[in-house]
Structures are given as structure tokens and as C-alpha cells.
Amino acid sequence: MSRPVIAIDGPAASGKGTLARKVAEAMGYALLDTGALYRGVALTMIRAGADLGDADAATATARSLTATDIDRLTHDPDLRLDTTASGASRVSAVPGVRQALLDFQRAFAANPPDGRPGAVLDGRDIGTVICPDAAVKLFVTASVDVRAKRRFAELQGRGEKPDFADVLADMRARDDRDTKRAVAPLVPAVDAVIIDNSDMSPQQVLDTALAVVREKLPA
Numbered sequence: 001m002s003r004p005v006i007a008i009d010g011p012a013a014s015g016k017g018t019l020a021r022k023v024a025e026a027m028g029y030a031l032l033d034t035g036a037l038y039r040g041v042a043l044t045m046i047r048a049g050a051d052l053g054d055a056d057a058a059t060a061t062a063r064s065l066t067a068t069d070i071d072r073l074t075h076d077p078d079l080r081l082d083t084t085a086s087g088a089s090r091v092s093a094v095p096g097v098r099q100a101l102l103d104f105q106r107a108f109a110a111n112p113p114d115g116r117p118g119a120v121l122d123g124r125d126i127g128t129v130i131c132p133d134a135a136v137k138l139f140v141t142a143s144v145d146v147r148a149k150r151r152f153a154e155l156q157g158r159g160e161k162p163d164f165a166d167v168l169a170d171m172r173a174r175d176d177r178d179t180k181r182a183v184a185p186l187v188p189a190v191d192a193v194i195i196d197n198s199d200m201s202p203q204q205v206l207d208t209a210l211a212v213v214r215e216k217l218p219a
């Protein structure tokens, strides 16, 4: 029997990761941050001095990543750099990259590690492409200004010295690329529950999400 999947999609700094972590914890499910896969492809290319605009090189890099590489990259602090995020948004528009990462994500959802009873995947296309049959689909979002402020505070908290105008411009550019790309654009699944958390605390978002989970996945 397949295990329940909770899909959490949304734009950058909408609070997907924060919510996904807490939902996975509350449910005892395995968690996959799918953005880390695209970030991993970008970081590997940046380190190799490769051209991020080279679709063939990006596809080859995505195909070459093993589960061990992915695990190592997930723990790499440079994965969270804004330059890595921008690179991820570029390589993620390449169809060959998306195809190469598809099997890994589906296998994780079908067989969550450590015998977990279900999986939470967060990203951009989980409810639409990766797991269209997910039991629960949440689409979290917030205004672009709120998201830029969150990312700005996050970068400051990490000791970086960001410029707010740059962070906002980068957020808009990433939204634009993610929503307009031809393959798996960022869009809520028709059956997703949309949570606009511009004025919600992380706890309120979690309570709202868990109420949806309990309704869709009765114990």
C-alpha cells in the first residue's frame, strides 16, 4: 500500500520549509526539501566553474548526482547562499534537469526512508507534477514584500550584509522565472488548499495546515 504524501508548494520564502519541517515532525513523516536538489545542481556547477546557462551541462550535472552526493550537498552551508538559490532557479527551468530529479523524488515519496509512515515533500511542483495523487496538497504563499523582508532578515541573521532592494529584486526575478517557465511552472494544484500567511505567525500556519491534514487524512 502506498504511503500518504503531504505536498507543500509555494514561492521563495513563503515559509514552505518551516511548515514542512513542523508538519513532518507532528506526523512522524519523512521530509524531503526538493529545493535542495536544484540548489545542489547549481552549487555543483558553480564550484566546477560551469556556465549555469548551459542546459546540457546542467542536465549532465543533475544526472550525475548520486544519493550520497545529494546527502552531502544537503548539509553544505553554501547550499543556502542567495547565489545558489538564483542558480537553482535558472537550472530548474531546464527540462532535462527536472526529468533527472523526478525519479529520486518519486522514490522518496513511495518509500519514505527509515520506515516512516508517510512523506512530506516541499517545493514548487510537488502537487502538480511529482505527486499529483498526494493525499494532502498545501500551497503556501505571502506577498512579495513580506517574503523579501523574511529573506532579508534571514540573511542578516546569518551574518550577511544584504541590500533590501537587491533581495526584493531577486525575489521578483525568481517568482517570474518560476511561474513563467514552460516545464512545471509554479502554480497551485487545482485541488490544493491555499494558505496566504502574509499576516500569520508560523504557529498559525502550522495549526491551519494540521487542520487540513486531519480532515484529509483521518486517523
Ligand SMILES: Nc1ncnc2c1ncn2[C@@H]1O[C@H](COP(=O)(O)OP(=O)(O)O)[C@@H](O)[C@H]1O
Pocket: 010, 011, 012, 013, 014, 015, 016, 017, 018, 019, 150, 151, 153, 154, 197, 200, 201, 202, 203, 205
Ligand atoms: N509565518 C511566518 N511568519 C514570519 N516569518 C516566517 C513565517 N514562516 C517562515 N518564516 C521565516 O521566513 C523565512 C523563510 O522561511 P522558509 O520556511 O525558509 O521559506 P521557504 O522554504 O518557502 O523558502 C525564515 O527565516 C522563516 O523563519
Ligand SMILES: Nc1ccn([C@@H]2O[C@H](COP(=O)(O)OP(=O)(O)O)[C@@H](O)[C@H]2O)c(=O)n1
Pocket: 011, 012, 013, 014, 017, 034, 035, 036, 038, 039, 085, 088, 089, 090, 092, 093, 122, 123, 124, 125, 126, 174, 178
Ligand atoms: N520542486 C522544486 C523546488 C525548487 N525549485 C527551484 O529551486 C529554486 C530554489 O528552491 P528553494 O525551495 O530551495 O528556495 P526557497 O523557496 O527556499 O528560496 C526555486 O527558485 C525553484 O526555481 C523547483 O523548480 N522545483
